[in-house]
Amino acid sequence: AQKVTQAQTEISVVEKEDVTLDCVYETRDTTYYLFWYKQPPSGELVFLIRRNSFDEQNEISGRYSWNFQKSTSSFNFTITASQVVDSAVYFCALDTGGYQKVTFGTGTKLQVIP
Amino acid sequence: EPEVTQTPSHQVTQMGQEVILRCVPISNHLYFYWYRQILGQKVEFLVSFYNNEISEKSEIFDDQFSVERPDGSNFTLKIRSTKLEDSAMYFCASSPGGDGIAFFGQGTRLTVV
Numbered sequence: 001a002q003k004v005t006q007a008q009t010e011i012s013v014v015e016k017e018d019v020t021l022d023c024v025y026e027t028r029d030t031t032y033y034l035f036w037y038k039q040p041p042s043g044e045l046v047f048l049i050r051r052n053s054f055d056e057q058n059e060i061s062g063r064y065s066w067n068f069q070k071s072t073s074s075f076n077f078t079i080t081a082s083q084v085v086d087s088a089v090y091f092c093a094l095d096t097g098g099y100q101k102v103t104f105g106t107g108t109k110l111q112v113i114p
Numbered sequence: 115e116p117e118v119t120q121t122p123s124h125q126v127t128q129m130g131q132e133v134i135l136r137c138v139p140i141s142n143h144l145y146f147y148w149y150r151q152i153l154g155q156k157v158e159f160l161v162s163f164y165n166n167e168i169s170e171k172s173e174i175f176d177d178q179f180s181v182e183r184p185d186g187s188n189f190t191l192k193i194r195s196t197k198l199e200d201s202a203m204y205f206c207a208s209s210p211g212g213d214g215i216a217f218f219g220q221g222t223r224l225t226v227v
Contacts (some may be wrong), residue, residue, distance in 0.1 A: 033215050043203050044220040085128060091157065095215045101170065102216050104157040
């Protein structure tokens with residue numbers, strides 16, 4: 001069975017601080033994909049990144065970076081120099097492909113205070 | 115990148131009424147899904163659909179729910195007699211199968227009053 005754990009329920013940071021959102025996953029599959037989605041107050045799921053299980057290279061996209069470590073089954077997400085517009089709920093998700101359903105974590109609510 | 119499209123973006127309905135939520139999956143995808151997110155909670159799997167039949171459903175997906183692929187392009191979720199607790203964001207997703215990943219639509223916010 002698949003499981004995604006986001007232990008941080010809510011995080012508050014002051015604008016311009018860096019913040020890391022944690023994600024730990026469990027799966028027995030050797031091929032899988034990990035995602036991060038942003039959900040602003042309007043409710044839609046905004047796709048941020050997907051990584052496959054064979055690619056452990058860290059990725060940076062502007063102020064966003066992701067640290068994928070298979071050894072610890074973690075896929076953490078860091079926002080550098082946070083901005084008020086980053087305030088949202090962030091979901092980590094696991095997709096083992098094929099017809100399997102996607103498993104979401106419980107989300108981390110990030111509040112960036114001006 | 116191709117998109118999964120959902121309509122409407124927001125629907126308000128009276129308790130007891132039937133609603134149909136519509137989704138247009140990505141055209142060459144074979145697997146279709148509905149997920150639900152009650153406000154402030156996690157995104158939960160409802161049902162998966164393949165080859166014109168349900169392949170898996172959760173305990174949430176009871177007799178008041180049904181899914182259909184009426185015309186080869188749309189994928190619908192029908193809630194027969196809505197209850198207040200059906201108020202949620204409903205997300206449609208599709209996947210090509212194999213090693214392919216699921217793509218999510220932007221969601222339909224259903225409000226039952």
